[in-house]
Amino acid sequence: MKEVVIELDHEQERRTNRYLEKVFSSMQTTLVVTDSQGLIQTVNRALLELLGYTEEELLGRPLSAICTSAELPGAASPEAAMHSESLALVRVETRYRSRDGRLIPMLGARSALRDEEGGLEGVICIAFDLTERKEFVAQIFQSEKLASIGQLAAGIAHEINNPLGFIFSNLGTLAEYSRDILGLVQGYENLYQALETGDADQIAQARLQVGSCRAEVDVDYLIADLGQLICESREGAERVRHIVQSLREFAHLDQTEKTPASLNQCVESALTIAWNELKYKVQVEKEYATLPQVPCYPQELNQVFINLLINAAQAIADQGVISIRTFQEGHWVCAAIADTGQGMSPEVRRRIFEPFFTTKPVGQGTGLGLSTSYHIVVHKHGGELLVDSQEGVGTTFTVRIPLNGAGESPPR
Ligand SMILES: Nc1ncnc2c1ncn2[C@@H]1O[C@H](COP(=O)(O)OP(=O)(O)O)[C@@H](O)[C@H]1O
Ligand SMILES: [Mg+2]
Structure with a gap:
């Protein structure tokens, strides 16, 4: 009679264990349970798959093997954190380290595992992978940036268009000025050639030509304005370059x-x-x-x-x-x-x-x-x-x- 009861107890226990194993391995969230010293006692499949370890590699090792930071405020290490009085359920952002050294952002929760007398028997840590959420947040921030460029685009175009407008108009004036100057230079060139030949008629004719050219062109004004136009256009181009540079810096990944x-x-x-x-x-x-x-x-x-x-x-x-x-x-x-x-x-x-x-x-x-x-x-x-x-x-x-x-x- 006694033996039958014991066998039933065993059967019951096996069934409970199988059930618990099924629960653990079906969990999408990662699970780690440590003993009171912070040594890993139980891990589930989600954790092993995420970090790339086998169960044997993790059992008995300290929690710090996979968890990088002190998760509880004021605690120097995950193990020290375990002895904190405040070991109630705590939600924490932390990182797990995978077998190949990648750091994975995790959102976790910890709870104390207590024995019948209320003593600390271990810690249960569940956590889930935040990578996707982090990427999503990064995307939102990136799109905020693009949205603000979009909002500012018309204004920036306007800012670029202004200096471009007067650079363009200055170029028109400069083209006229250069025509006048080239005419003058041509006149002087003819005069020079005539002087070389020493022919009095030719010299007189060339002088007349230069004279009429000079009468048409206000040389002093032209020289003064030329410098100013070039200077102003340069400043405009510099301003455009500055805007484009700032925009590039801003839009850069x-x-x-x-x-x-x-x-x-x-x-x-x-x-x-x-x-x-x-x-x-x-x-x-x-x-x-x-x-x-x-x-x-x-x-x-x-x-x-x-x-x-x-x-x-x-x-x-x-x-x-x-x-x-x-x-x-x-x-x-x-x-x-x-x-x-x-x-x-x-x-x-x-x-x-x-x-x-x-x-x-x-x-x-x-x-x-x-x-x-x-x-x-x-x-x-x-x-x-x-x-x-x-x-x-x-x-x-x-x-x-x-x-x-x-x-x-x-x-x-
Ligand atoms: N300098 C400011 N003066 C007054 N209210 C402001 C100022 N900056 C921000 N706010 C308030 O904060 C809100 C949120 O700002 P923000 O996050 O930049 O979004 P948005 O500008 O798109 O509304 C604004 O809608 C506005 O009510
Ligand atoms: Mg705003």
Whole structure:
């Protein structure tokens, strides 16, 4: 009788085990269970497939073999994190390291595995792969950039067209001038030839020709104006080159490495691109400090400043002032963009960094400018994006970038 009961118990246990195995291996999310020392006891198929390990390779190894960061606040390592008192369910963004060394962004949750007396027996970590989501977010940011180029395109074309217009008209005048000058030169050339022959008649005729040419052409005026036309056209061409250069910098695909750049330069590029949106209603005041270069993604900071400048201009209904100030504050380099626009109510202020939040009509706002800017400044540069706004008075946004170049590496 006793033996039958034991056999039934075994059968029951086998069935439970099989059932649990089926549950674990059917899970789409990855599962790791450790013992109280942080050594891996159980893994599921999703984890093995994602990381490329076999079960034998992972069992008994510390969690840090696959999990790169200390996941809980204040914990120095995943193992130390396990002993944290706060081992309730915690949602964390972390990275797993695959067998071939790739770092995979994961969103995970941890729970304590407790024994009957409530002691810590281990930790259960489930997580899922964030790669696709990260790529999606990166795409949204890229399309925000393209959308803002689209919105600015007409204005930029206008900015390029202006100097091109007067370069073209100057070229017309220069063509006329060069005809006159060539006529004169030809006259002098004839005179020279006549002088060479020494024939008095020929010389007299050539002199007459030069005389009538000179009477038609105001040589002094021509020489003075010629220099000015060339100088003006050069400046125009330089302006076009500057705009195209800024546009190229801006439209460039995101860099993977930070490079040292000047915040002043980023602000200037942004001003060039946004100029047409500002020039009719805004007086721009600039106060640039001499700043050290800072490791950053310059094009992305351009994007931030374009967003802030356009927002500032859009907040100004009629005429107003945008003041741009750059300065250094300890280990931060900063740029503040202040406008005398309509300001924000506290309700708007609270929501401005939410993706797709906008108070503007369709076509004027996507609601992505500030959330993108926040991501770039805070997550990618380890910086701060501060806002100070007073309804009816104006708004100041301040970008602060740390000189030590902290912040996450870009999405792969
Ligand atoms: N300088 C500013 N002055 C007043 N309100 C602003 C300013 N900048 C942003 N806002 C508010 O924040 C909202 C979100 O801005 P943003 O993310 O750039 O999206 P969008 O400009 O497309 O609306 C704006 O719709 C506006 O209400
Ligand atoms: Mg905007």
